[in-house]
Amino acid sequence: MDFSPALNNVLQTVNRWRQDDCYPLFPVITETGDTTARIRLASGSERPVTVFASADYLSLSRLEQVRQEVIAAVERFGTGAYATQAVGGFTTLHQELEKTVASYFGKPAALLFPTGMQANIGALATLARAGDTVLTDHLNHGSITMGVRLTGAHMVTFRHNNPRHLNELLNRAAGPGRRIVVVDGLFSADGDLATLDEIADVARNHGAVLVVDEAHSAGPLGATGRGAAEQLGVLDRVDVITGTFSKAFASTGGFVCASEQVVDALRHTAVAYLLSLGLPPAAVGASLAAFKVLEKEGDERRERLARNARYLREQLREEGVDIAGSAAHVVVVLVGSVDRTARVTRRLRDEGLLVGPLFPPAVPIGGARLRLGVTAAHTEEELRRAVRLIPRALAEEPA
Ligand SMILES: Cc1ncc(COP(=O)(O)O)c(C=O)c1O
Structure with a gap:
């Protein structure tokens, strides 16, 4: 071929x-x-x-506690994901994990995706539309770029961790469309943290929506493990948090935390959510157990x-x-x-x-x-x- x-x-x-x-x-x-x-x-x-x-x-x-919760989840609900979450794959465990994740990050609501990659794709495809501008750090994860490309929005790349460049680009992007700034909390190919304190200021000054992917930072970073935004003191200024259970949370699957309105929109429109079966109960059980362990240890x-x-x-x-x-x-x-x-x-x-x-x-x-x-x-x-x-x-x- x-x-x-x-x-x-x-x-x-x-x-x-x-x-x-x-x-x-x-x-x-x-x-x-x-x-x-x-x-x-x-x-x-x-x-x-x-x-x-x-x-x-x-x-x-x-960990024994995590394995036990996985076994309990399988015994109660079986091994498969059975259906999309919308029509028959949403158990009380899924519901509990949504609530756990939302309250962990101090956001009104959350929903679960089959992978972190789909969470980014789904979130960006729902937040942005043609006429909007998405400003993305040059070194952001590929799933963010892929999500933006699906939206029809104008994608603008700013120099890595450079709030001044972001500011310039936001000035140029002034117009009727929405502006959305997206960054990784911890850059997975470079090992450095986003300068989120400054980026959040710039985003706020321009009335832009701020999205942070905490895939590598949620769990390990911040005084209580809420991620890079907590570490830099701006958790309350992040509009949308995306992440994955596949790293620090002993499992697999992605999540998006945001306002009730955004989460409801995702739930009913995000193709990456609606057209892919949900997480199997075992994966949800593992993540729930991970949050419990982290509360204590x-x-x-x-x-x-x-x-x-x-x-x-x-x-x-x-x-x-x-x-x-x-x-x-x-x-x-x-x-x-x-x-x-x-x-x-x-x-x-x-x-x-x-x-x-x-x-x-x-x-x-x-x-x-x-x-x-x-x-x-x-x-x-x-x-x-x-x-x-x-x-x-x-x-x-x-x-
Ligand atoms: C920064 C970042 N975001 C998202 C993802 C995707 O997460 P998942 O493995 O759950 O698809 C990754 C994956 O490795 C990542 O490094």
Whole structure:
């Protein structure tokens, strides 16, 4: 079959990796240990592998309490999602999770999507329409861009974390249409936080709607785990919060929190919600359990995560590793070319360290990198090992 030149280029790279025995993707996990930070892989040596490629940041997904609630949900409602939520896939568990999420973020209402990606697509497709302008940070997640493209609204990209540029673009976008500003709370390919305090001021000065995707920040960040907006003191100024249960909340699925009016509009018009079956009860049970655990143990888990992340960032920097603007539990290691990034990833995996490689178009050309997801479960010894192995792998796999 004939593919586009861009696609052929990707396939050529993949084939080169296979030939050079450095294919870095789809490691097959055969079992997880006491936490998801420790696993075994189907290939390679017998030794356990330490995971720095996971978003189970608060280390909830192997907990007994979470597993028990999943079992209870399955025993009560079965395994499937049965129907779209609108016509027969909406249980009391779904209803409870909606209320839990809305009250967690202090918003009037919330609704659940099958994935975080669909939550972004659905939210933007409902909020924006032709004639509106959506202003999106240059490094926002791809699901945001995809959502905006579906709306027919004018999409304008502002320089990463640059409120002054946002302000200029908002001045230029003055007109009858609505202005919507969208940012990630924690940028997943760069590891830095949105300058939300300044962005919220700019948005408010222009009467723009502010949407924040807290996918990587809800749970770990903020004094009580409400995310980057809480950490920067602007939670009450964010109009719409989107996020996912697939990272810190031990499950899968997405959510949107907003006013009753916006949530009602989403519920009855968002194609990404209405045409896709809902979350299976097991997934809802896991998320509900995660919120309960965090109510009791959130502070302690967040402290451990912040301590681990700070240690990794400081020590890698001390070793001369370029971690760009990493500021939280997502720590990026800039590598450069796609081939070098593949080789470093494979070398680390063979040495018992699983890291996530990021390649263009998710990052700029020449900016391929490793993404390390720190978790509350990592031990000092595991962190020290990462600090030892990563600079060595970079040195032994020159550009
Ligand atoms: C910033 C951001 N938003 C949204 C998503 C999508 O979440 P989900 O995995 O639930 O589709 C991701 C996914 O990884 C993400 O990194």
